[in-house]
Amino acid sequence: MAREMLKGNVAIAEAALRTGLQAYFGYPITPQTELLEHLARRMPELGRVFLQAESEVAAINMVYGAASAGVRTMTSSSGPGISLMQEGMSYIAGSELPVVIVDVMRGGPGLGNILPSQGDYFQVTRSAGHGDFRPLVLAPASVQEAIDFTVLAFDLADKYRHMVILALDGLIGQMMEPAELPPMAELRTERPAYALTGASGRAPRRISSIHMSGPEEEAFNRKLQARIGEIRAAEQRSVAHFADDCEVLVIGYGTAGRIAYSAVAALRERGVPVGLFRPQTLFPFPEVALKQAAAHVRAVLVVEMNAGQMLDDVRLALGGRLPIHFYGRMGGVLPMPDEIEGAIMALFEKEAV
Amino acid sequence: MTTTPLEHTLHDAPEAACTCPPEMHAVYEFPESLGEGYTHYCPGCTHGIAHRILAESIDELGLRERTILVAPVGCSVFAYQYFNFDGCEAAHGRAPAMATGLKRVAPHNIVITYQGDGDLASIGAAEILHAAARGENISVIFVNNAIYGMTGGQMAPTSLEGQRTTSSPFGRDVHLVGYPLHMSELLATLQGSAYIVRRSLHNPANIRKAKKAIQTALKVQMAGAGFSMVELLSSCPTNWGLSPADSLKWIEDKMLPVYPLGDYKVNDVVRALDAEK
Numbered sequence: 055m056a057r058e059m060l061k062g063n064v065a066i067a068e069a070a071l072r073t074g075l076q077a078y079f080g081y082p083i084t085p086q087t088e089l090l091e092h093l094a095r096r097m098p099e100l101g102r103v104f105l106q107a108e109s110e111v112a113a114i115n116m117v118y119g120a121a122s123a124g125v126r127t128m129t130s131s132s133g134p135g136i137s138l139m140q141e142g143m144s145y146i147a148g149s150e151l152p153v154v155i156v157d158v159m160r161g162g163p164g165l166g167n168i169l170p171s172q173g174d175y176f177q178v179t180r181s182a183g184h185g186d187f188r189p190l191v192l193a194p195a196s197v198q199e200a201i202d203f204t205v206l207a208f209d210l211a212d213k214y215r216h217m218v219i220l221a222l223d224g225l226i227g228q229m230m231e232p233a234e235l236p237p238m239a240e241l242r243t244e245r246p247a248y249a250l251t252g253a254s255g256r257a258p259r260r261i262s263s264i265h266m267s268g269p270e271e272e273a274f275n276r277k278l279q280a281r282i283g284e285i286r287a288a289e290q291r292s293v294a295h296f297a298d299d300c301e302v303l304v305i306g307y308g309t310a311g312r313i314a315y316s317a318v319a320a321l322r323e324r325g326v327p328v329g330l331f332r333p334q335t336l337f338p339f340p341e342v343a344l345k346q347a348a349a350h351v352r353a354v355l356v357v358e359m360n361a362g363q364m365l366d367d368v369r370l371a372l373g374g375r376l377p378i379h380f381y382g383r384m385g386g387v388l389p390m391p392d393e394i395e396g397a398i399m400a401l402f403e404k405e406a407v
Numbered sequence: 408m409t410t411t412p413l414e415h416t417l418h419d420a421p422e423a424a425c426t427c428p429p430e431m432h433a434v435y436e437f438p439e440s441l442g443e444g445y446t447h448y449c450p451g452c453t454h455g456i457a458h459r460i461l462a463e464s465i466d467e468l469g470l471r472e473r474t475i476l477v478a479p480v481g482c483s484v485f486a487y488q489y490f491n492f493d494g495c496e497a498a499h500g501r502a503p504a505m506a507t508g509l510k511r512v513a514p515h516n517i518v519i520t521y522q523g524d525g526d527l528a529s530i531g532a533a534e535i536l537h538a539a540a541r542g543e544n545i546s547v548i549f550v551n552n553a554i555y556g557m558t559g560g561q562m563a564p565t566s567l568e569g570q571r572t573t574s575s576p577f578g579r580d581v582h583l584v585g586y587p588l589h590m591s592e593l594l595a596t597l598q599g600s601a602y603i604v605r606r607s608l609h610n611p612a613n614i615r616k617a618k619k620a621i622q623t624a625l626k627v628q629m630a631g632a633g634f635s636m637v638e639l640l641s642s643c644p645t646n647w648g649l650s651p652a653d654s655l656k657w658i659e660d661k662m663l664p665v666y667p668l669g670d671y672k673v674n675d676v677v678r679a680l681d682a683e684k
Binding site: 076077079103105107108109111112113115116117118119120121122123125127141142145149250251252253254255258259260261262263264 | 471472473474475477478484485487488490491492493494495496497498501504505506507508509510511512513515516517533534536537
């Protein structure tokens with residue numbers, strides 16, 4: 055496959071159908087709408103299901119239905135729409151169904167604006183719905199990574215029978231850059247053993263999120279937590295740059311991680327001993343690799359496009375062992391490389407490293 | 408008179424009983440589509456009748472092995488367990504959306520939602536309206552008993568003017584909380600709906616008509632003819648504070664004048680289906 059100029063939202067849509075997406079349900083919201091529009095044209099061409107729902111509430115419950123039938127299904131939205139989907143997301147988690155949800159984050163709270171943001175970090179990693187569950191969250195920093203993580207998202211969802219959220223900011227969704235799409239995969243024809251297909255020659259199957267007795271609900275929760283524990287142990291992903299010999303480690307994901315890379319690389323050219331750690335999974339947070347990368351540093355700087363949300367996970371991972379600083383921009387304002395350079399240099403002075 | 412349930416009597420009957428003369432035939436059998444466990448419905452509640460005629464209809468049309476039931480939140484939250492076919496349990500009001508997802512990816516399945524008045528006419532008003540507008544090829548059993556049963560008798564969107572409930576203790580004041588919703592009339596106005604009728608479960612004659620309507624709704628889906636809904640006026644002795652017998656009379660005296668029985672939408676495709684028989 056050749057590299058071609060692709061917009062992030064379109065690339066995710068095309069990657070999803072090439073990896074076997076059988077049914078998409080969604081509702082227009084900026085800055086993810088091109089994803090829906092691409093599938094509106096492509097899915098019918100392939101004889102697959104595309105449906106624009108009357109709301110995000112309906113869209114996620116259509117996804118719930120399609121997942122109950124055992125097909126690869128997804129939806130996409132942005133913060134305000136994800137808020138509406140949280141009810142259905144909780145039911146899906148309580149029914150142990152594999153689904154993929156794309157959140158192209160925008161400025162908030164409230165209607166906010168349509169500019170790139172990472173303000174939904176807590177929403178996708180901590181509070182994706184009522185009750186105890188945590189989705190697996192992938193955070194791409196380029197169009198190519200958005201494509202690769204879309205393929206990975208479906209595989210991980212099926213592997214764990216778990217919800218996978220692709221969390222990107224509006225910049226990755228809207229940006230065009232060269233990237234390579236995967237080849238068209240064969241559609242899965244058989245349906246999984248839990249799927250509702252009609253009780254033909256077998257006992258009836260049931261899908262629900264109800265466990266009426268306390269002990270039964272607790273046993274289900276233990277099972278769910280065991281799976282989340284498995285995911286936590288096996289699926290942490292991250293990349294590090296200039297980390298082996300750095301004294302200050304910058305930590306950022308998605309667009310913030312990518313801009314931070316520009317700042318770190320520029321400072322490295324000037325001989326400043328700074329490195330970058332970029333989480334690719336937000337849950338599970340890549341704490342094992344971060345602990346290693348930060349083992350020899352004097353201080354860390356967390357850079358986000360929010361008020362400091364991943365910051366909590368960095369604090370949990372690194373304990374009180376070293377100074378943890380934060381630089382963030384909000385409301386759809388991007389941190390510029392020179393601002394991050396300034397924050398890094400200020401840190402060298404402050405921590406006297 | 409023994410209190411043994413009739414189906415047990417039939418099941419326990421000795422083999423010899425089957426060698427009956429050819430002019431004799433079974434007049435009552437336990438529907439294959441109905442589950443054998445106990446339900447949690449209150450004594451005198453007509454959910455049991457609705458379940459029974461739905462199961463019989465599915466059996467008679469030979470649809471059991473293709474059927475998927477989407478249960479609501481409300482008294483019938485466990486309906487997906489009470490039948491001998493596949494089923495699932497939707498979020499409150501979202502059954503039509505979940506059914507849409509199921510039906511769109513597997514059109515050969517027969518997808519049925521079973522919803523109460525709070526589920527369908529209040530919290531799920533948008534989902535039912537748009538499923539009907541799309542002409543979604545699903546069948547909806549809408550059980551209207553004018554009250555929230557599971558949560559203990561609060562006012563429903565279909566509660567009658569003046570009806571006393573735990574959340575309208577002085578009677579439903581339409582100037583304060585608005586008027587009852589007439590869902591069959593409303594959905595019948597949509598181009599996408601194919602078959603919308605209201606029936607009642609208050610006596611055997613009406614129960615037979617209700618069953619016939621359910622069969623028609625299922626046939627509409629089998630033919631791919633679009634959205635069908637059978638509204639069933641139903642009783643709630645527990646939360647109405649009436650005996651089962653008085654509850655059936657309450658349907659007749661109080662509900663029928665507000666919710667007239669009848670065919671609200673039988674489109675040309677459905678008419679043609681009927682004519683084929």
